[in-house]
Amino acid sequence: MPEPDEQTNRLESLLLTLIFAALSLALLLTIFVATRTGPAQAGWWTRPALAPGVALTVLVLANALTLWKEIASLRRSPATPAEWAEARARVIAWLRPVEFLAYFAAYLWSLKLIGYFPATLVFVTGLMWRVGLRGGRWMLAGALTALALVLIFRVGLGVWMPAPALYDLMPGGMRTALIRWF
Amino acid sequence: MDFLLTGLAQLSDPAVIAVMVIGAILGVVVGAIPGAGAAVTISILLPTTFAMDPLTGMTLLLGVYCGSAYGSAIPAVLINTPGSPVAVLTAMEARPFVERGEARRAMSLAYSSSFVGGVLAVLALMVMTQPLARIASNFGSAEFAMLAISALVLVIIGHSGRRAEATAALAFGLFLATIGIETAYSTQRYTFGIPSLISGIPLVPLVIGLFAMSEALVQLSSRSHAAAPAQLGGRFFQGFAEVFRYPRTLFGSSGVGIVIGIMPGVGEFLAQQVNYVWARKFSREGHLFGKGAPEGIIVSEATNNAVPPAALIPMLALGIPGEELTAMMLAVFLVHNVIPGPDLFLNRPEFVAGLYWTLLLMNVVIIVFLLFATRWIARAATVDRRFLGVLILTLSLIGTYASNYNFSDCAIAMVFGLLGYILRSHRWPLTPIMLGLVMGPIVEGRMRQALGGANGDFSIFVTRPISAILVAALAILILFTLRAELKNRRRAREDWQINDQ
Numbered sequence: 001m002p003e004p005d006e007q008t009n010r011l012e013s014l015l016l017t018l019i020f021a022a023l024s025l026a027l028l029l030t031i032f033v034a035t036r037t038g039p040a041q042a043g044w045w046t047r048p049a050l051a052p053g054v055a056l057t058v059l060v061l062a063n064a065l066t067l068w069k070e071i072a073s074l075r076r077s078p079a080t081p082a083e084w085a086e087a088r089a090r091v092i093a094w095l096r097p098v099e100f101l102a103y104f105a106a107y108l109w110s111l112k113l114i115g116y117f118p119a120t121l122v123f124v125t126g127l128m129w130r131v132g133l134r135g136g137r138w139m140l141a142g143a144l145t146a147l148a149l150v151l152i153f154r155v156g157l158g159v160w161m162p163a164p165a166l167y168d169l170m171p172g173g174m175r176t177a178l179i180r181w182f
Numbered sequence: 183m184d185f186l187l188t189g190l191a192q193l194s195d196p197a198v199i200a201v202m203v204i205g206a207i208l209g210v211v212v213g214a215i216p217g218a219g220a221a222v223t224i225s226i227l228l229p230t231t232f233a234m235d236p237l238t239g240m241t242l243l244l245g246v247y248c249g250s251a252y253g254s255a256i257p258a259v260l261i262n263t264p265g266s267p268v269a270v271l272t273a274m275e276a277r278p279f280v281e282r283g284e285a286r287r288a289m290s291l292a293y294s295s296s297f298v299g300g301v302l303a304v305l306a307l308m309v310m311t312q313p314l315a316r317i318a319s320n321f322g323s324a325e326f327a328m329l330a331i332s333a334l335v336l337v338i339i340g341h342s343g344r345r346a347e348a349t350a351a352l353a354f355g356l357f358l359a360t361i362g363i364e365t366a367y368s369t370q371r372y373t374f375g376i377p378s379l380i381s382g383i384p385l386v387p388l389v390i391g392l393f394a395m396s397e398a399l400v401q402l403s404s405r406s407h408a409a410a411p412a413q414l415g416g417r418f419f420q421g422f423a424e425v426f427r428y429p430r431t432l433f434g435s436s437g438v439g440i441v442i443g444i445m446p447g448v449g450e451f452l453a454q455q456v457n458y459v460w461a462r463k464f465s466r467e468g469h470l471f472g473k474g475a476p477e478g479i480i481v482s483e484a485t486n487n488a489v490p491p492a493a494l495i496p497m498l499a500l501g502i503p504g505e506e507l508t509a510m511m512l513a514v515f516l517v518h519n520v521i522p523g524p525d526l527f528l529n530r531p532e533f534v535a536g537l538y539w540t541l542l543l544m545n546v547v548i549i550v551f552l553l554f555a556t557r558w559i560a561r562a563a564t565v566d567r568r569f570l571g572v573l574i575l576t577l578s579l580i581g582t583y584a585s586n587y588n589f590s591d592c593a594i595a596m597v598f599g600l601l602g603y604i605l606r607s608h609r610w611p612l613t614p615i616m617l618g619l620v621m622g623p624i625v626e627g628r629m630r631q632a633l634g635g636a637n638g639d640f641s642i643f644v645t646r647p648i649s650a651i652l653v654a655a656l657a658i659l660i661l662f663t664l665r666a667e668l669k670n671r672r673r674a675r676e677d678w679q680i681n682d683q
Contacts, residue, residue, distance in 0.1 A: 008608050016608055020350065027357070027372070036369035045633035048364045048371055051626045055356035055618075062350035069346065090607075097399035097603045101596050104395075104575060108592050124576055131402055131568040138569075145573060149580065157230055159584045 011079050011087035014070045021063035028056040103127055115164040116154060117182040121146040155181055185527075186308070189535020193543070197238050202540050205245020206547045210555075212246065213253025214563040217401050217570050219266050220250035224510050225389040226577045229585035236518040237533050240511060241540045244490070247507050248300060248541070251450075251487045252548050255292035256556060257563040259285060268450045271458055271482035278474025287424070291479045293552055294425045299436040299484035300545045303491035306440045307498075308538045312527055314499035319524035323631035324642050326500075328652040330625045333446035333502050335656055337614050339663050340445075340452060347610045355618020356625070358383045366630065378590050385513050386585035388619060391598025392612050393506070395578045399603040401571030424476055431461050431477045432484055439485035443492025446504030450489040457485045491541055498522050498534060501624070506613040509620040 027034075035049040044050070079087075107123040114122075125142040128134075133142075153159045167178045192198060212218040223246050231239030251268070258269035259276040272292055279288035321329075334352060341348035361372045362382030373379040425432050435457045442453035461481045462471040471478050496502045501523035503509035515522050520530060527534060552559075582595045602612055636642035644650045 013608055016604065024350075024354075034372040034374065036367070038367045038369065042366075043634065043638045045630055045638050046366045048367060048369050051364075051622070052357055052360040052371055055353050055360060055622070059350055059353035059357060062346050062353055065346040066350060093403075093607075094604060096403050097600055100399055100402050100575065101600060104579065104596060105593075107576075107579060108589060111589075120576060124572055127402075127572045127575070128569065131572070133566065133568055133572075141569070142572070145576070149576060153580050153584070157233070157584070159580065160587060161583075 009083060009087045009090050010070060010073055011083060012090045014067070014074065015087075015091065017063060017066045017070055021060070021067055024056060024059040024063050028053070028060055031056065100127070103130070111164065112162060113164055114166045115178065115182055116161050117146060117150045118166070120149055150182060185312070185531050186535050186538065188532040189537070189539045192237055192532060192536030193539055195238075197234075198241055198536070198540060201234070201238050201242040202245055202544055203547055205242040206249045206544050207245075207551055209246035209249020209251075210253035210256075210548060210551060211249075211559055211562055213250030213266070214256040214559045215565055215570065216257055216263055216266075216563065217397060217404075217567055218574070219254075219397075220247050220507055221393040221510075222397050222574060223250070224507055225386075225393045226574075226581040228389065228510055228513060229386055229581055231514050232517045232585065236514060236520050236530075237536045237540070239514045239518075240537060241544075243507075243511050243514065244494075244537070244541060245544055247490045248487070248544055249548050251300070251490055252293065252296045252552060253559065254486070255289070255296065255483055256559050259288045259292060260560045261563060263563075268454060268486045269482070271454055272479055272486075274472060275475055275478030275482065279479075282474070288479060289556060290419060290422050291425060291476055292483045293549060294422045295432060295435075295480040295484040296487040297545055297549050298425065298432055299439055299487035300491065300548075301542065302433070302436040303440050303443065303488040304538065304541045304545065307491045307495055307541065310444075311495050311499045311534070314495065315524045315527050318500050321524075321648065322646065323628045323635065324646050324649040325652070327625065327628035327632050328643060328649045328656075329500055329502055330621055330628060332652055332656050333496070333504060334617070334621060334625070335660065336446045336504075337617055339659065341611055341614070342452075344609065344611060345667075348614050351605075351611050352614035352618045355615040355620075356622045357618075358388070358615070359619045359622025360626070365627070378594075383619065384586060384591055384594065385619065387582050387591040387595040388598050389510055389513075389616060390578050390582045391595035392602040392615060394574050394581070395595055395599025396602025396606055396612075398571045398574035398578060399599060400606060401567045401574065404567045404571070425480055428465075428477050428480055431465065431480050435461065435481045435484040436488045439488025440492040442485075443489035444495050444504075446496060446502060450486050453489055454482055454485045457481045494537075494541075498526060498537075499524070503617065503620060506616045509616055512620055 031049050031053055035052060038046060038048055103123065103126070107119055110119040110122070113119075121143060124146050125139055128138055128142045154161070161179075163175075163179045167175050170178060208223065209220065212223045213220065224243050227242060227246065231242055234242070250266075254264065254266045254269040255272050255276075257263045258273035259280065262273050262277055262280070264270045264273045276285075276288040276292070279285060318325075334356075337352060338345055338348045357372075359382070361379055362370070363380060364371055370380060438457050438460075439450075439453050442456070443450075458471075458478070458481050461477055462468045465471070465475075465477050467475055467477060490507070493504050493508050496504055497508045497512065499522075501512075501521065503512050512522065520526065520533065578595060578599070579592055582592045583589060585591060605612055632642055633640070642649070643653055
């Protein structure tokens with residue numbers, strides 16, 4: 001849905017569109033490698049390459065149009081040194097979410113090792129600490145959040161999780177309970 | 183009448199009533215929290231609804247959808263922070279009310295106009311959907327293909343000022359829909375030998391990545407804190423009677439909201455803008471708009487709440503979702519093998535009628551809840567955005583995993599989360615990607631059937647009357663849009679030349 005527009009950096013947008021245009025063109029060029037042709041006697045409308053071909057052609061054209069609009073804007077009024085500096089800072093900021101996604105990947109990996117509740121507890125409180133939500137109240141809120149998630153998803157909705165390696169170290173009855181609920 | 187009565191029987195199921203109340207309350211709360219909202223919540227809840235029966239699952243999601251439309255008014259009025267783009271006008275018009283110590287009056291104006299807009303849209307859904315489905319039962323593949331293409335074109339046209347980007351996003355979504363095994367010859371497309379791509383790009387990880395994880399990443403990177411809510415001054419019930427002093431604005435806004443809600447890809451925001459401009463032009467108090475006009479709040483909220491039920495009309499009658507939230511709901515239908523479209527009324531009338539009644543009752547539940555809980559919800563709206571980010575990211579993992587019990591889906595969600603974050607920061611629209619993914623198989627399947635029946639002859643789309651009407655309407659719409667675009671561009675160039683001189 002259209003939303004109220006905010007100012008974006010033209011150079012950053014140009015770089016992003018260039019990346020999208022290059023990727024979409026590369027995908028279009030690989031179409032005959034990435035799809036099979038189908039029987040020769042069948043109609044053209046049944047060709048497996050038709051739908052991705054149309055979608056990718058439209059994608060390439062739309063990216064080219066966006067690129068042209070951005071280049072035209074920069075030719076009309078060239079970027080100022082301030083815009084260049086802002087663009088550099090904004091492109092570097094693309095890496096900011098990568099850090100959070102790395103924590104997310106670690107959380108995902110740790111689930112199989114230490115189980116849902118301990119992994120969630122560490123992830124929630126650790127991430128809160130990282131983003132500056134420190135102090136006893138925030139840590140308690142994080143721990144309660146992890147507990148609430150376990151109660152809702154594992155106990156309430158019965159979401160199944162594979163048995164983590166840590167629980168294998170526990171005695172029989174406790175191991176079963178941990179696998180079932182945590 | 184019998185049809186509607188069968189639906190009433192569905193309300194005797196305590197599970198339906200329970201999820202309706204939970205969904206409505208959850209919707210109001212998330213609608214009131216800037217950064218949460220219906221799209222994030224529905225994407226995370228989506229996998230949990232797969233285990234419920236279709237009516238229960240749909241009721242939960244619709245509760246969130248409708249509730250969030252009401253809830254977004256709370257931070258708009260009490261914190262002067264719109265919970266979503268559709269609350270911008272409410273925030274602007276409500277500010278003078280709060281400054282005058284009449285926050286309660288503004289809230290009740292918002293609630294009552296939301297209620298009228300929401301209820302009228304449900305009535306429109308009850309009246310219009312079945313006749314539309316009856317007409318659609320005469321449609322063949324050519325008509326359905328043209329309808330689906332028209333919906334896609336409307337999605338692009340609806341993104342005024344960002345049409346090239348919306349086209350790219352839509353085409354990207356359509357391309358994603360082609361990945362995996364195609365149905366004609368069971369050959370693989372764009373899988374590059376990766377086993378997890380053979381069954382295609384799964385919807386839930388894409389939705390959670392694009393809408394929930396990307397939002398979480400935005401919130402985690404933020405540093406801003408919400409202001410404390412304003413005091414609830416004034417009388418609460420004043421606004422409930424006051425809305426009926428402006429019947430033309432109230433019912434006109436609801437009507438336009440319904441019409442625009444039916445049209446795919448246009449959405450609440452544009453509906454509100456159109457209504458607001460018209461109401462200001464034709465109102466006797468037009469000079470007050472933007473300075474705390476009751477009619478300004480009425481226009482914003484009645485339109486905003488009329489759209490969600492109206493958006494269900496094309497989805498139920500034709501099987502074509504018009505925006506991201508109904509597209510997500512389509513997934514619930516498909517998981518339960520409930521195929522929306524004309525046959526739905528023959529095969530599952532009790533489900534459709536049950537949906538009508540739950541939607542109607544939901545509006546009553548929401549308004550009663552708001553009367554008692556506004557003050558508490560306003561406090562929830564001030565939750566720290568970073569905490570919200572942590573919560574959404576944590577929920578994204580369990581939401582993605584629970585859809586398929588597959589950890590590799592979480593990796594797909596991460597990729598779309600990063601993509602969504604970058605696109606958001608550039609104001610590229612995300613909705614067309616989602617619609618492309620959902621509509622892709624419909625368009626491809628229907629086009630194949632239509633062209634197969636005509637031996638590859640494209641004239642099938644202009645020789646069948648309904649299809650020909652759709653083609654003509656689409657051509658006229660595209661021509662008008664291009665003309666308007668060229669005019670705007672010429673005007674912008676002239677302005678630029680004047681500034682240059």
